[in-house]
Amino acid sequence: MHRILARALSLVAAACLPVACGSGPATAPDPEPIADQAITLVTHDSFRVSQGILEAFTAETGVTVTVENAGDTGQMVATSILTADNPIGDVMYGVDNTFLQRALDAELFEAYESPALANVPMSLQLDPGHRVTPIDFGDVCANYWIDRFGDDLPVPVTLADLVDPVYRGLLVVENPETSSPGLAFLLATIAEFGDGWEEFWKSLRINDVVVTASWDDAYYGEFVSGGGDRPIVISYASSPPAEVIYADPPVDTAPTGVITDTCFRQVEFAGILAGTTHRSAAEALVDFLLSDTFQEDIPLNMFVFPASTTAALPRAFVDHVVLPEDPYTLPPAEIGANRNAWTERWTQIVLR
Amino acid sequence: MTARHLGRVAAVALPAVFLGVFFLYPVAAIVGRGLTGEGLDRLTGLPGSASFRSVAWFTLWQALVSTVLTVVVALPGAHLLARHRFRGRAALRALTTVPFVLPTVVVGSAFVALFDRFGLDDGAFRMRHTVWAILASHVFFNVAVVLRTVGAFWEGLDPAVEEQARVLGAGPWRTFLSVTLPRLWPAVAAAASIVFLFCTTSFGVILILGGPTRATLETEIWRHAVWRGDLASATALAVVQFVAVVAMVVVANRLQRRRSVDERSTFRLPPHPTRRLLGANLALLATVLLLPVAVLVERSLSVGDGYSLRHYGALANRVNLLPVSALVALRNSLLFALVATALALVVGGLASLVVVHGRGWVSRILDLGFMLPLGVSAVTLGFGMLIALDDPPLDLRSSRWLVPVAHALVGIPFVMRTLVPTLRSIDDRLREAAAVLGASPTRVLREIDLPIAGRAVAVGAAFAFAISLGEFGATSFLPRQPDRLTAPLALFRLLGTPGELLRGQAMALAVVLMVLTAACVLVIESRGRFGSGVVRGDL
Numbered sequence: 001m002h003r004i005l006a007r008a009l010s011l012v013a014a015a016c017l018p019v020a021c022g023s024g025p026a027t028a029p030d031p032e033p034i035a036d037q038a039i040t041l042v043t044h045d046s047f048r049v050s051q052g053i054l055e056a057f058t059a060e061t062g063v064t065v066t067v068e069n070a071g072d073t074g075q076m077v078a079t080s081i082l083t084a085d086n087p088i089g090d091v092m093y094g095v096d097n098t099f100l101q102r103a104l105d106a107e108l109f110e111a112y113e114s115p116a117l118a119n120v121p122m123s124l125q126l127d128p129g130h131r132v133t134p135i136d137f138g139d140v141c142a143n144y145w146i147d148r149f150g151d152d153l154p155v156p157v158t159l160a161d162l163v164d165p166v167y168r169g170l171l172v173v174e175n176p177e178t179s180s181p182g183l184a185f186l187l188a189t190i191a192e193f194g195d196g197w198e199e200f201w202k203s204l205r206i207n208d209v210v211v212t213a214s215w216d217d218a219y220y221g222e223f224v225s226g227g228g229d230r231p232i233v234i235s236y237a238s239s240p241p242a243e244v245i246y247a248d249p250p251v252d253t254a255p256t257g258v259i260t261d262t263c264f265r266q267v268e269f270a271g272i273l274a275g276t277t278h279r280s281a282a283e284a285l286v287d288f289l290l291s292d293t294f295q296e297d298i299p300l301n302m303f304v305f306p307a308s309t310t311a312a313l314p315r316a317f318v319d320h321v322v323l324p325e326d327p328y329t330l331p332p333a334e335i336g337a338n339r340n341a342w343t344e345r346w347t348q349i350v351l352r
Numbered sequence: 353m354t355a356r357h358l359g360r361v362a363a364v365a366l367p368a369v370f371l372g373v374f375f376l377y378p379v380a381a382i383v384g385r386g387l388t389g390e391g392l393d394r395l396t397g398l399p400g401s402a403s404f405r406s407v408a409w410f411t412l413w414q415a416l417v418s419t420v421l422t423v424v425v426a427l428p429g430a431h432l433l434a435r436h437r438f439r440g441r442a443a444l445r446a447l448t449t450v451p452f453v454l455p456t457v458v459v460g461s462a463f464v465a466l467f468d469r470f471g472l473d474d475g476a477f478r479m480r481h482t483v484w485a486i487l488a489s490h491v492f493f494n495v496a497v498v499l500r501t502v503g504a505f506w507e508g509l510d511p512a513v514e515e516q517a518r519v520l521g522a523g524p525w526r527t528f529l530s531v532t533l534p535r536l537w538p539a540v541a542a543a544a545s546i547v548f549l550f551c552t553t554s555f556g557v558i559l560i561l562g563g564p565t566r567a568t569l570e571t572e573i574w575r576h577a578v579w580r581g582d583l584a585s586a587t588a589l590a591v592v593q594f595v596a597v598v599a600m601v602v603v604a605n606r607l608q609r610r611r612s613v614d615e616r617s618t619f620r621l622p623p624h625p626t627r628r629l630l631g632a633n634l635a636l637l638a639t640v641l642l643l644p645v646a647v648l649v650e651r652s653l654s655v656g657d658g659y660s661l662r663h664y665g666a667l668a669n670r671v672n673l674l675p676v677s678a679l680v681a682l683r684n685s686l687l688f689a690l691v692a693t694a695l696a697l698v699v700g701g702l703a704s705l706v707v708v709h710g711r712g713w714v715s716r717i718l719d720l721g722f723m724l725p726l727g728v729s730a731v732t733l734g735f736g737m738l739i740a741l742d743d744p745p746l747d748l749r750s751s752r753w754l755v756p757v758a759h760a761l762v763g764i765p766f767v768m769r770t771l772v773p774t775l776r777s778i779d780d781r782l783r784e785a786a787a788v789l790g791a792s793p794t795r796v797l798r799e800i801d802l803p804i805a806g807r808a809v810a811v812g813a814a815f816a817f818a819i820s821l822g823e824f825g826a827t828s829f830l831p832r833q834p835d836r837l838t839a840p841l842a843l844f845r846l847l848g849t850p851g852e853l854l855r856g857q858a859m860a861l862a863v864v865l866m867v868l869t870a871a872c873v874l875v876i877e878s879r880g881r882f883g884s885g886v887v888r889g890d891l
Binding site: 040042045046047048050066067068069070071072074075077078079081082083086088102175177178211212213214215216217219220221225226235239242243245246247248249256300301303340343351352 | 385460480559560563564565575577578579580581582583655656662663671673674675735738739742743749750828829831832833834845847848849850851852853854855856
């Protein structure tokens, strides 16, 4: 908590020193040498990176990186807001567009415009002030159990299809008050129906939607994959490939599919935490997160797409992962301003 | 004389400083932060809020009913363990601690599978997402607390008193109600208060098994703090929770002090139970404890169409979802648990001595204070530690010590609730006699208190160990480096992605965690019995 005071003192000292010592005229400051610095990357529990990747960064710059996992995204943001005056790290990676505004409102980040942004599509650069830098993106979509659908029961195509009585009792969703995919799906319906979203959810309730508190309760408790009886679940566009990669015994094709017109895009960002004493090293790390070395390592570790267009996608990923053409999005500021009101209203409509 | 005095001061100071620095200061820091600004308004606005009243009421009654059910289910088993000897008694005792290390998600799905199998979960009676699921799993998780703490105490009661009652014509029920139960009361009250606090702050059980419409103070604090980013409301609720918990602990301590038993058991070999008694008891315990466990074992072995040990073999390989292999996570958990148990024994042991031998407010505050971590939400404690322990010399935020310290805070109440009633039941005349014969206080402690309380120490240590192995809540609120992943967190991560392979590994990891716990508890208890065999021949 005294770090601000310490920094103020060191600034004063730095300002006085050249004069006091009479060491000659002040020269333009060189870029701060970053070799041998140690910085901390705060991230969520889903963060995974292959062996040797962060070491490559150290070999390149001399900066060592310690990773601190701080829970899920919501918890990571809450933790960082609480510790804003004495941050637990120098760079945060993993805040997404649903939590972005909260982090920006708390002034967690220092602006930094990475040169590597040249390779990142503008559609992902959601903060014009560059307080955060997009690193990866993925989609939350309705998944379905293929065997349960066929000629007599076609796979639903759009969000609106889900309230069709033929799909009565087939859908399980997560509570947007307690689950990240649950919130993303609510946002998809708001992006699609505008003010009509409340009517949609009233109809969904009539169509016997089941709500669970968490993703695992939905996927393993109610969805067919875990032994439940519901063949449609809100999950990720990357869930079918995971069903293949982590199948036991091995399978060639996933038992599940993605309904691509129901997807909400989640973009994850990195930002330099305000108050860092290693600004230059932190900038180097953000640049590195957008480098091909890191970007190409993302897909098979975290099952999301790299933000940089220069990164090559692994074959195994391209073969299995669906990339929806036109997913739903909402501006982070709109999400930030309304999410609590939306989820409260949602609770009234669906649970009460 | 000075050395003795110094020892006394240290015995008081160490637990007091531990409690102050690692619990009271962090909680005060986060409450202070939350109540500045809007927090105070939120707090004063709570009584008028209908949703708050319903949440508070539900928190209270589900905890109360869960506690009563747990005591009712556990008492027969405690009797069996305390009054009878039979083959496998030690193993049964160790097995009962297993639920502590099982994550809610896993237990929840085991329960659901059970209800499926017995046809309880279809249209007519749906267990999932009902209050029944909450109550059943609370009994499952907590039955060991009553079974073990009451059992250990019961062993020390003289059976001759009951026999006299029977000789005088009292029936078995009458004997139990008017002779046994009153004497057991301190231990029952101690165990019940722990169970009650546990049920007050249980998290996953409410959220996952109770379904999306049930909320307790604990889940609401989490939802406001983490999900809505509303620290003010979260803190207001945390204050209510804290005050309520303090009030409940004060009442529980009163109940427990009301009667302190002053007797020593005459040594005798406990009888073998009748076949019917053993059978009935084991059937009850098996239904509550073993069936869900059996489901997990079955799942961990099942692959495709048949059964194999494949998932177990896979635990040594790291899946790329996890930063380390499940085996490394298990090793981390074991190390944390060892440190946490040692901390809990030293701090909890000293605190117990102060509570039993000391007088005045210091002993009372320690007695009460160390119960509080059980009743304070993981969010409050975790976030409190983050903002309070962030400056040198106490910058512990990324220290490897923080996790064992947080685990020890939960383990200490168990050490104390098993130790204090037992130490109180030791006849003071025994100590006085030793002192008259020239024994120093340390020697009295070593030769009188420790041997008699050995069983209780071992039970407390076993609990502290099992709780640390399975702890999820507080651990998940502390930032940690990836290679310090614990087994419960690894399990949670494995269940966070689709795929049979991950699910199989998660189940195998859960089973290994159970077996490891049971084995460690057996070792701790056989080592920890000190001289209790000499005193009452624990055979």
